Amino acid sequence: MEDLSLHILDVVENSIAAQAKKVEIRVHEDVERDLLSIEIKDDGKGMTEEMVKKTLDPFFTTRTTRRVGLGLPLFAQAARESKGTFAIESKPDHGTQVHATFQYSNIDRKPWGKMTETLITLIVGNPDVDFYYCHQKGNFEYILDTEEIRSGLEGLPINHPTVVEAIQGNVKENLGMIGIS
Numbered sequence: 645m646e647d648l649s650l651h652i653l654d655v656v657e658n659s660i661a662a663q664a665k666k667v668e669i670r671v672h673e674d675v676e677r678d679l680l681s682i683e684i685k686d687d688g689k690g691m692t693e694e695m696v697k698k699t700l701d702p703f704f705t706t707r708t709t710r711r712v713g714l715g716l717p718l719f720a721q722a723a724r725e726s727k728g729t730f731a732i733e734s735k736p737d738h739g740t741q742v743h744a745t746f747q748y749s750n751i752d753r754k755p756w757g758k759m760t761e762t763l764i765t766l767i768v769g770n771p772d773v774d775f776y777y778c779h780q781k782g783n784f785e786y787i788l789d790t791e792e793i794r795s796g797l798e799g800l801p802i803n804h805p806t807v808v809e810a811i812q813g814n815v816k817e818n819l820g821m822i823g824i825s
C-alpha cells in the first residue's frame with residue numbers, strides 16, 4: 645500500500661466489518677513538531693486483549709476468504725518505517741481505537757494519496773454508518789460530519805448522486821487548500 649489514504653480506508657473497513665455505526669477519523673499534521681497523527685475510533689464490537697495482540701501478527705485474521713490479515717500489520721509497519729508509533733486499544737462490545745504517528749518530514753513517510761476518494765468510497769458504500777472526519781494542519785481545520793449532513797437532507801439518502809457530488813466537491817475544495825487530493 646503506497647498511500648496513507650488507502651491505509652485509512654483499510655482500517656475503517658475493519659470498523660465496518662465490526663458492525664460500527666460511527667467511525668471517527670482524526671488527522672493532525674503538526675509540522676512544527678514534525679509529527680503526523682492519524683486516529684481512527686469506532687463503536688464496533690471490539691476485541692479482547694488477546695485478539696488485539698494477535699492483530700499485529702500477520703497470520704491472524706477472522707476473515708474466511710483469505711488466511712492472512714495484513715491491514716493492521718502493514719499500517720503499523722508504515723508508521724514504524726517513518727520513526728512513528730502504532731497502538732491499538734479495544735474493548736469488547738465498546739469499540740476500537742487505532743492510533744498511528746509518523747515523523748512528518750521522514751523520507752519514508754507515505755504521501756496522502758486520494759483522501760477524497762477514500763472518504764467518498766466509505767460514505768457511498770456505507771450509507772447507514774456515520775463518519776466524522778477531522779483534519780487539522782496549523783490553523784487549518786476541516787470537519788466532515790455525515791450525521792450533521794444527514795440531518796439537513798430531509799430524508800434524501802446520503803448516497804444519492806446529487807448529495808455525493810456535493811460532499812465530494814466540498815472535501816476536494818477544503819483538502820485542496822492544504823495540497824491533498
Ligand SMILES: Nc1ncnc2c1ncn2[C@@H]1O[C@H](COP(=O)(O)OP(=O)(O)OP(=O)(O)O)[C@@H](O)[C@H]1O
Nearest residue numbers: 658659662690699705706707713714715716717740
Ligand atoms: N476495528 C476493529 N474492530 C474489531 N475487530 C477488528 C478491528 N480491526 C481489526 N479487527 C480484527 O483484527 C483482524 C485483523 O485485521 P487486519 O486489518 O490486519 O486484517 P483483515 O481485515 O483480517 O484482512 P485485510 O485487512 O488484509 O483485508 C480482523 O480480521 C478482525 O478480526
Ligand SMILES: [Mg+2]
Nearest residue numbers: 654658715716
Ligand atoms: Mg483489514
